[in-house]
Amino acid sequence: MSQILSDKPVVPAAVTETATGERKGLTKKEIAADHPTWCPGCGDFSVLALYFKLIEKRKLWHEKITTISGIGCSSRFPYFVQAHGAHFIHGRALPFASGVSLSRPDLHVFAFSGDGDAFSIGGNHFTHTARKNIKMTLVVMDNQVYGLTKKQTSPTSPLGFKSKTDIWGAVDYPINPAKQAIAVGASFVARTSAANPNHVLAMMEAAMDHDGFSFVHCLSECVEFYEGAFDVANPRKGGAFNEVPKNHDVTDELAAYKLAGADFPGNFGVLYKVNKPTKNAREAEINASFQSKFTGLKDWQILQKTFDRMK
């Protein structure tokens, strides 16, 4: 089982046919759906724009991309993209996306989430999707606050942040998403900021190209409830956007863990990336080994064999 057999995905015929034809990459206009309902100035606009850019640049097609989200301002994402998508329930975008990924190897699966969605109610799915290395890209638009419900403390809110549930300033130690991801076994962990468009695009591309669970932690300012949260990482606001040092070994878990733990806002770029078999590959391998025993049989005949033993 150590070797990954390539299980041929059943790619729908009609689509492949068209796919080999002369379709051109999509234009931004073709990708954009509803006008976003975000507040003017919200960092999430930038992430959306870069997702469009990714689709344009990488010549992805509507029917090949699946955009999945939970609930939150950031999770409104799928409505703004002309592609098959699902706006699921709060905190559960990852298992839903896993269901897509594990049953449809032919699709690009992207999940978009907020800090509350991904790390509070959805924290356990984050852990387990990462450890199982299920192939997909998760982009968390972290504004360090609950946006949609109007300013409560989030698991990434810094100590002292004055929210409606901590009028005296947050008292709970925030989590560090990158550290958690590395510790539980994510195979790709990157950090970026919506204020730096080129960097966001680069991280999304690298994440999409990673064969495994790729996690992009993207700072994205909530101008309504936590203005200025990321000025410190924004050169235009007097901050500094420190990239991951050139000599950082992205396959060195300890080094990545240490780097991820640097004081806020830390370093931007790919913190950790290792190649290891995905859950998708492991399951495909199991299937291949079983199916090889039943080559040429119809499904009903396979079942008949089982029933014959139950007589």
Added chain:
Amino acid sequence: MSQILSDKPVVPAAVTETATGERKGLTKKEIAADHPTWCPGCGDFSVLALYFKLIEKRKLWHEKITTISGIGCSSRFPYFVQAHGAHFIHGRALPFASGVSLSRPDLHVFAFSGDGDAFSIGGNHFTHTARKNIKMTLVVMDNQVYGLTKKQTSPTSPLGFKSKTDIWGAVDYPINPAKQAIAVGASFVARTSAANPNHVLAMMEAAMDHDGFSFVHCLSECVEFYEGAFDVANPRKGGAFNEVPKNHDVTDELAAYKLAGADFPGNFGVLYKVNKPTKNAREAEINASFQSKFTGLKDWQILQKTFDRMK
């Protein structure tokens, strides 16, 4: 808010009275309740015996200990102890115990859990209870399998473990509980094995004495569904019980993370321990600062002040 004010717990009068009296420590007979329903040879017997010993040695009283659990073989624990206890639902022992801890500073709160209970369904509570540093002790009796439901893969089952849900051998990378605990901010992390009674007792004592969330990861063999899982850590079975190196700095997060990540079964002892304000202390501090503004007022008078502003 940086300084922790000591919020005097309202210790029930009757009990304090008795407490200052001449009660002797409990005997094992007085602490033991139902005869355990575990399979003969199950590692959990040892953990129970050492809990009894802890109670005896530290002269704890029935009414001062609260034993809380979720669901699983290991989680049957509270029935076997003569003390106030609760057998809650699967995976949720920690938030339940947090409710006890945060409202009753006078009690010792112990939660007992299995690997599925704590790290699978309960994984997010593990993360958040740890990060908030809620004062209590969690002992996870890790047998690397689902015992009560009869041998399914658990999140700590090693790759290749043949369970009823992975007849071909487990394919999901297991989590490393100690690493996860450190990464999410637990302030006390220890590893022990039910096969080494003295060590278990020492870890339980250290955990109980820690002012914060203390996590004891205890290997405890399931003789029914995963016999021999921990022989490698058992000198009597030809293995080696390697303690944490003497020179390990338990306050050094990186060193602890590295040590926690050592190949199975790794090192036993306290891996990580730092002192930082507990959630209990932080909340007490908030209360003290508010209450000082209302000294001498009855509750209804405080509410009256609010209502007067709502006219």
Added chain:
Amino acid sequence: MSNTTTTGAVSPGDAKKVSRINEVVIRIAGNSQDGIQAIGGFLARLAGRSEQEVMTFMTIPSTISGGPSIFQVRIGSGEVLTSGDDADVLLCFYQHSYEGHINSLKKKGIVLYDSDHVVPKPEWQDAYHHVGIPISSLTVEAIGGTAKDKGKNLYSLGLIAKMFDLNVPKLEKLLGERFTGKDPSILNNALAAFHAGYANSPGNVVETFQITDSDKKGVSQVVMNGNEAIAYGLIAAGVRFGAAYPITPWTDIMEILRRELPKYGGTFIQCEDEIASVSMALGASFAGRVAVTGSSGPGIALKTEAIGWAVMAEMPLVIINVQRGGPSTGMPTNIEQSDLNIAINGGHGDAPRVVLAPANVEDCFYMAIEAVNIARKYSVPVFFLTDQGIATRIEAFPSPDLEKVCQDITPDFTPVATHKPYDLTAKDGVTQHIKPGTRILDGKYPIATGLEHDEYGHPSGSPKVHMLQNAKRRIKLQALGASLPLPKVYGPAEGKTLLVGWGSTEGPIREAVDRFRAAGDSVSALHLRHVNPLPNGLENIFSGFSQVLVVEMNDEGLYGFGQLGSILRARYCDPKIQGVNKTDGLTWKVKEIVELVKSKTAK
């Protein structure tokens, strides 16, 4: 507008004159950023301080970046049951507010519009009395260019104050209270805007109005919305621990409790999710005194498993459910009463629980206390079903006598000789847990458990024990049902049609009854506040009517009877029980009830 005929309608005359009216409905339409809720709030609070009745209604934009929003306030010196079907005055800031809400204005009503933004339509000139004022520019003139968007609400408040001859010193005091602690220039600006509006006397406002004195003279009132009333009710009841996760429209309650409980030595915890929060609340209930958790829609669904534990372990708990439009994420800022099914029947196994539903804001306060006391007395989880309507609706009610109402429910830790938490011989199955910290002299300590159990809480697989403990859990609630007072019929106790309601619909249903009776129709109403168990004896009330219509804001369901309707039918098997349902996400208008009831009666 009740009694307007006897006191003069709000309509323009030939000369400026003062008409006495006994109530008025004002709708303010703008965008959510315009501070229109603040105007409404001041008006409501002023009414409260003037011993008048008041009820408000507002909509919240469902998009994140805000958008069109309204606030409607109805003030009266008599009983105010709803926020009013149609407005007497429409104040509108934008063209979309004008065009979108003119329909909600009574014929011949006054439309007061910001002529800087609104171009009135010629075709509506006849039907409504148009009064255009350049509110935006006059506000800028009064308080300077920068504060433009922030001041026009207060300028408008001044206009309204003048039009209705409101008590200016009281309003000034309210403004002062609102802006205390802030930069004094803010208060000065606010007062300046207000006075500028008050001083403006538009040429074509030919009449001013005075609301007649209330018949409640001397009654001190508090003014708040339903969510506030619940939060303070819980505090009055003695609740000192709660845990929850944010969700609209529940969140306000947790925000209030989070910031208020510390004053009382209590704590409210924001948890990682709803499951953790119900679990944490149960831990606190187990450890000391009854705790609270709450949520809306999806969050309630997540709490179901743990609530089942509370049923089995017989653990007191109050679960506040601020209902919103469902199913799933549904319509989070809309009104619906569609969580009755999950509240009563949402648990796996035979898991009966208590369900209460407050009828109005005042009831939110007192019923929160009742919920706590039922939870304690019967050791049960209690569902408290309020809804988005009451949650944000402001009402004035007589100030509670807090010294009498507030409870001390500190647990008793006196050692006991012996203790059986699940004593099968207890009268009516009612038992109590003792709390950790309590010594039990016979050395036998109980376990709170979700497994079927013997009388000490230890697991039992005995068929007999399961039957008996199941019965114990049921009998307790039957005993509660038997103890409940029979609700009073509104209107004559016999007649043709009985309208049955629950929760926030009491007001509109009563007003519908009033209208019917005024028109000579034999219609009465019955309002259920205790929904599960139901009080005994309802069949005797039903027998006085030839038709029982259950008026609910939920879907008629597969078989056509609505959620409460189905429960009443199941219990009483009386085919004259039928449903009157809607799910448009808005509170009942009185005329909607009247029309639907008529159509059902015609059948």
Added chain:
Amino acid sequence: MSNTTTTGAVSPGDAKKVSRINEVVIRIAGNSQDGIQAIGGFLARLAGRSEQEVMTFMTIPSTISGGPSIFQVRIGSGEVLTSGDDADVLLCFYQHSYEGHINSLKKKGIVLYDSDHVVPKPEWQDAYHHVGIPISSLTVEAIGGTAKDKGKNLYSLGLIAKMFDLNVPKLEKLLGERFTGKDPSILNNALAAFHAGYANSPGNVVETFQITDSDKKGVSQVVMNGNEAIAYGLIAAGVRFGAAYPITPWTDIMEILRRELPKYGGTFIQCEDEIASVSMALGASFAGRVAVTGSSGPGIALKTEAIGWAVMAEMPLVIINVQRGGPSTGMPTNIEQSDLNIAINGGHGDAPRVVLAPANVEDCFYMAIEAVNIARKYSVPVFFLTDQGIATRIEAFPSPDLEKVCQDITPDFTPVATHKPYDLTAKDGVTQHIKPGTRILDGKYPIATGLEHDEYGHPSGSPKVHMLQNAKRRIKLQALGASLPLPKVYGPAEGKTLLVGWGSTEGPIREAVDRFRAAGDSVSALHLRHVNPLPNGLENIFSGFSQVLVVEMNDEGLYGFGQLGSILRARYCDPKIQGVNKTDGLTWKVKEIVELVKSKTAK
């Protein structure tokens, strides 16, 4: 024992003779480690291969370390509806098995005991025919000292084979199949133990029996329990993805699917919890073809929120609920039908869903296919309510014609011109999603959503849209209800009493009807397999009876009518609908039904 009077009772005579019987009930009592389930399994399988009917019943100890356990098997050449109230033969290994189960033996029945462990009671000698055999020591003698505990079940099987003149070659073949692939010495030991038992002819067994030939001659049968039938039914239906979390008694199904689906190119995922698993299954349904999740009690409660999404998003999904004793953790290894409420009414908001309940093991297979097809056709979540009773009950049924039955439901990815997943003009509100991978030529792609939405799945706050979409979700199920066949009455279509049942109780209820009718009482039965929506027209059936008693294994509830009873009363408002309920965690004995029905009739 049906027809025993005509074929000779199982009772000892004077001389060894062969009596022909048409059915027999054997109860085996021991500890869970004794392999008594294996004996039962061999007997059941043998019956299946002999075209006989068979039904089994077993108990599982609720403690971890095992403990007393029984397996009862009823084999007959006619119709076998239950596993039998009382046994003809009791095989017991220990004193506790003997004393604990003698009551379940018919008077004059045979008690076959291991005289190494059991000391028979003198006072029972008259009532029962005692046959003592030193089973343990004879097993040791036959196969050696070490295998002691492992072989005595097979030794006992030999004894039984002799007593009932069972087909030895067929049994040998079954043993062979069971132990293939293992160390050949294991099979040899097993055969040795079996033959030793078969060769033993205890002196006081004076009679052997032959079960008459089945009237189903030539019918090839399969033998399995309900959980197996469901798992294979889902595979036959074309389900290729599932996700779940273990919980008793659901777990078997996931274990089977996990290991079988890969053969068909499918996958079953064990998730971190129940919420993840329902979410993952929904992801797969969204992505391709209808997926399955399942659980029991507490796990079902956890899935509620996501199931609400499936209702709102109109996403097909099959949710298997293997019911067990509740509430909360309850009685995990006992039988109950108490999750009907949560299945029908457990969602927040107006969230109607389909609920099906199979009547027996064969039905588990076919109804699993029906569940998949309803989910697909109506784009809805379908609850499949089985219970711990059917789950572990073994039955034989005619081998399905798999070539005909198996479905290919691979989704169609042909590009479409345009697509509205929530089309409000669709007939009966029935719409289908197209799947990712499908190109939509007008470039407008749909979103599957839990928010209230327009026809493309984009959020809508429109009151009208909410009413219409709510209606769409309801009307679909009403259309399904209208399409369902009316179930047939068992017994005459008119009479005094109609017993109504659902789920696993069909057998005992029918047998109760048989007994009543044999005694001249006018009792018929109606079994509901489609529980929500109900088929239309039940009122016409009810009208033929003066009393309708709903027989359920759940608590009578606050008002006394049980779970299905309440639903029928709510729909039909027919006061003659009453409940017959119990919650002792065990399957209905026929005599319990008879007695309870009599007591209700007497009232």
